[in-house]
Amino acid sequence: MSNSTSSSSLEKQLVLDADEDSYGGVTVNMEKPMDSKVFTSVLRTSLSYWRQQGKRGVWIKLPIHLANLVEPTVQEGFRYHHAEPDYLMLVYWIPKTSDTIPTNSSHRIGVCAFVLNDKREVLVVKERSGQFGGTDVWKFPTGVAEEGEDIWTAAIREVKEETGVDTEFVEVLAFRQSHRAFFGKSDLMFVCMLRPCSSDIRKQDSEIEAAQWMAAEDYAAQSFVREHEQFNYVAKICLTKSEKAYAGFSPIQALSSSGKINDLYFNHRDCDLSADQNQ
């Protein structure tokens, strides 16, 4: 909100400060505390003003210390769009037409690490809690990528955290898409092959009951693995990789048209872009 009390324009004074975007929308980043009744009044004036201006989507970002403004914003017809630990984003669509508000993020990224040493042993763990807590199932280390974390980095980190073993990333061998996985959202789990750079195991006590190196065939022969289709398929893909030529996807860095460096994963064996990369 404008702090100027000497403004010549009353209207301007009563309208919330907002950034415009290239889709005809406005975004308000609330930062300073405001009484909820005052906020309601200013928000109503602002909405009238933006409606006159032909604006479409109105975004209001409320940091968590302004939680008192959530209820008044909802009362003016806003809905939630997304939230992070320290803020809530609300949105309102002004036009009578159906909205083109972009969807919230929909997927969590999981990694499942197939770490094979030169004795054909795989690194496996028993988990303390969750679906496999208290069972005899030896599993590949798994985990969830953190906010902004690369798939290959997440795989290396999870193996290190759970077992203490250092690894190098080799390839994505497969991935699985699952819906209604957590809070109704979706999940993409990447099965990653990693090469161990160390062998000593120092397991994480809080989440991991036990960790060991296990003959790859013994892993696949566990009755739980054989009897559960998805585990069985993943085990077969991993064993195929360990026995013969199986081309997965590995990353190279690629500059996007907006100037960002991203990871592009593809089958390097069948398509060699290294000549391009070294130009």
Added chain:
Amino acid sequence: MSNSTSSSSLEKQLVLDADEDSYGGVTVNMEKPMDSKVFTSVLRTSLSYWRQQGKRGVWIKLPIHLANLVEPTVQEGFRYHHAEPDYLMLVYWIPKTSDTIPTNSSHRIGVCAFVLNDKREVLVVKERSGQFGGTDVWKFPTGVAEEGEDIWTAAIREVKEETGVDTEFVEVLAFRQSHRAFFGKSDLMFVCMLRPCSSDIRKQDSEIEAAQWMAAEDYAAQSFVREHEQFNYVAKICLTKSEKAYAGFSPIQALSSSGKINDLYFNHRDCDLSADQNQ
């Protein structure tokens, strides 16, 4: 909250109804309106009770019509976890140890469709708005997967919506991970090869300026494609696929250990699971 007024246990009466999970957490699904002062009092009693019980994460799901309870929940030390249009989820970690609260969904899923016909022509579009609006660049059809939508379904749907062409899914040829893409969140874009089942183009007017079939080599020869690394790499992978053996990942259905049917994408050429599937 328990509606029973004849409960013999005062403590039980004052504690919010909650579902327990296998990680030592509890989840409260608030549904009925409650005065915010009453809620604060019951929440404090509940937290004491759960602390005594050794509970860890406490989740409170507030539907948007209970926005009046957001501020009191935050005042008791909760933080936001995630939000959907109609609810806000808050979380509190009771133990003194560092939390193991799962992260919010972090990624949006994009699809980029490489549709090649038997004349070696690709289906391309000119977009009306966004980064490429008003430019001369012919692009593959692209879009964002909807909530709960499969990657292969999203690719078929986007091609149909933008161009009117019916297709069959062939393979994921590559994927790209990008961070800080929208609202600071990440993006995974899957380059999908599709086989056309029809050829007549009926373009979508709202988003698409023009659509056509174009010789694959002419697509790749566009100066924009040649000069932008990511576009250039993707074009080369697609041309490689069109000229010789390039193994991408295609999906099969696999039953998870929790009884759900998921899509598992992998290199079928190098690993044949069809015998397993037909068992």
